[in-house]
Amino acid sequence: MQDIHYREYKILLRPEQFYAPKRFEDYWSELKSIAKKMGVGVKTNDDAFTRMVREVLFYDTPEFDLYNNSFILRKRTFYDNGWPRPEHELAVKFRSPDRERCATMDMAPRIVGAVEVKFKEEILPLKDKLGEMRSLYSHNCIIISPGVVLNQGIKDIASVFPAMACLDVDNDSQIDLVNNMAVEEIQVDPGHFDFGHGYEAKATIAIWRNRASETSLVGEFAFQAKFQHYDDIHDKAKKLSEDFFCAAQTLAPEWVQLGTTKTAMVYGIGAKKVEHTE
Template structure:
């Protein structure tokens, strides 16, 4: 079993709040006020509101067998000055509220190249109430490759990512774009927070839009800390980070979107309701 090396705190944001580019700065200003009120250190980056553009695509079987079995298959393309980079980011994730189940999943792929495996704890608000928190554990494999083809069957995908062999499927189901939706992600990296005792976290603010309709889907505020051992996090720093996370909801409720995750939003835009434990 792997130890958690990342703790990422995520809050969904109302898409209607992002009606102009300046709204990234407006929200960051509110967050800085809340942080100072809570005794959290804040640093704003140079070029904090440079807007990065990415295309995000999710793939699954027609019956969403991957997602129903807690897997996420995502391709992300980064753009520089309006042009896509030649290499893509392929992410395979297994997410569960059960830490031991998520940690025990072997996410290593059968391939060579730039591969990174991460095990993180995601801190999320409750699905129907602001001001509180819950944990979801995410075991991720990130692959950087110029050749990403996602039109095969589950059997072909599982030959590269053996963890997916556990999916309840005949193996012949084809992989296709979820709900035929391409997402445009606009993200800024405004700064970072200091919770004391060496516990710091980088912040991001993002908005997701449907590329076809140009409608905004959902926003997200997140901050992530990286560490060598979970037990090394100082109790006071951990408590302060959690208090700030809850305060960011209760002290700026007009920004908060109740729900689960950005991925769940994309899956939920189809004709069928998808049951999942996110």
């Protein structure tokens, strides 16, 4: 079974808190104060509040066959000084609370190019309660390509990603933009946390907006650690990271939005009922 090499801790944030660019700095100040109380080392980057803009698009069949079977198909476009980069990031994810099932999914694509496969544990708050945590496992395939076209049939996508062969879906089903929603993601990389024993994590703060209406959808605070072997994480460092994650919820509750994930929110916006829950 493939080993986990990333641990990403995520907290959804209330979009109404981000009414001005300075709010990224305000929230980071609160996080630094919480880190200090918990004994967590924290460093702020020199370019901490340089805002990066990305377009995020999700694709699925009209019946959401991918998402309802734990798959996510996402295209992300990065912008420099207002102009889109020629290459896009295509991500295919399989997410499940079942670690073994997630780990054994073969996410390697039948494609030539820049490909990265990641297996990570995502740490999330409970859906209806502050100060606790749950795990969701994510097996990801990331492809960087200048020519990403995502209006084919599901059989064309499955031919590139064999992991999708398990889907019981009509091969003639087309895929299209989920809920006709184009998301604008504004993100800053404010700094990183040090939990001791070599266990460090890079932090991000982001807000997702509906590009069409320019309304804010949801924010997110995340910090991610990378390591060679999951079992090598020191117990004290792991516990401190989890204690800090819970404290970030309870000591700044006015910022936290309980729920599931950003992806689940995009799927839940439309009139069609979503069967899958994350």
